[in-house]
Structures are given as C-alpha cells and as structure tokens.
Amino acid sequence: MISKSYFPRVISITLILLIILFVFLSISNYDLDIIYWVVFLILPLVIIFLSVNLKVEFNKNEIHYTLFPFVNKKLAWNEIDKYEIVKISPLGDFMGWGFRYSSKYGWSYILDTKYAIAIQKKNGKKLALSVKEGQEILSYLESIGK
DSSP states (O other): OEEEEEOOHHHHHHHHHHHHHHHHHHHHHTOHHHHHHIIIIIHHHHHHHHHOEEEEEEOSSEEEEEEETTEEEEEEGGGEEEEEEEEOOHHHHHSSSEEEEETTTEEEEEOSOSEEEEEEETTSOEEEEEESOHHHHHHHHHHTTO
C-alpha cells in the first residue's frame, strides 16, 4: 500500500503570488534588481515546494519512505518495536511541515495530512511519517500480519 502526501499548496500559492507582486513592482518601478531576486531566490523555492512529496510504501518486509527529492530510506519491520496511526496537527504537533523534530514523535517527515504513523524502533529512536489514509493503512497492516 502506498500513501503520498504533498507540501501544503497554500504556501506554494503564496510564493507564486509574491513572484507576481515582485514582477509587477519591478516593471512599474523599472527596477531590474527585484527581478533578479525573484529569479534567483523565490522562483527556486516555489519549484522546490511544488515538487516536494512524501511517499510511504508499506509491504510485508519493510516501510519504504521517500521525501522527494531529498530522502530515500527503508525501515525493515524487524527494526520496529511498535507503531500506531495517530491523528496529528502539523502546526500544533511539529510547528510546521517538512523534516521536523517533536519530543513526542522524534524526527518526523510531516506534510499536509491529518494522520501519521508513529514508529518506536527497537533501538529506542522514534520516527513519524505523514500518511493520508490512516484507517486504511491500519487495516492493510493488520491484513499482512504487522
């Protein structure tokens, strides 16, 4: 089973509106320096935000998670002590989106979802991964005996 989540679109839309505003201001003021800021700073950020996604794949051997284009990791089931599907608030629990740390959940990959799989590894470390389909994933994991 695969769960895919994305960076919040409201942030990307806000950045796009900033680009439009900066371009409009630079044209009206004949100031090319603003266009350079847009092209070299804000536009790459928008491209990164639009392309970031978290793909979490569950199978009987492992959990494979990819935070495109930065992270590509696998976690074998024999490394996991316990897990649970939890309802989360990215702002409330993690103070934002992306690669975050929480004292409750440890290092986490959090994007625009309402659920996460909270994992306690056998070595004591914690990990949380955003998932869109909380109950469906729990049912799938039970069906494969995990």
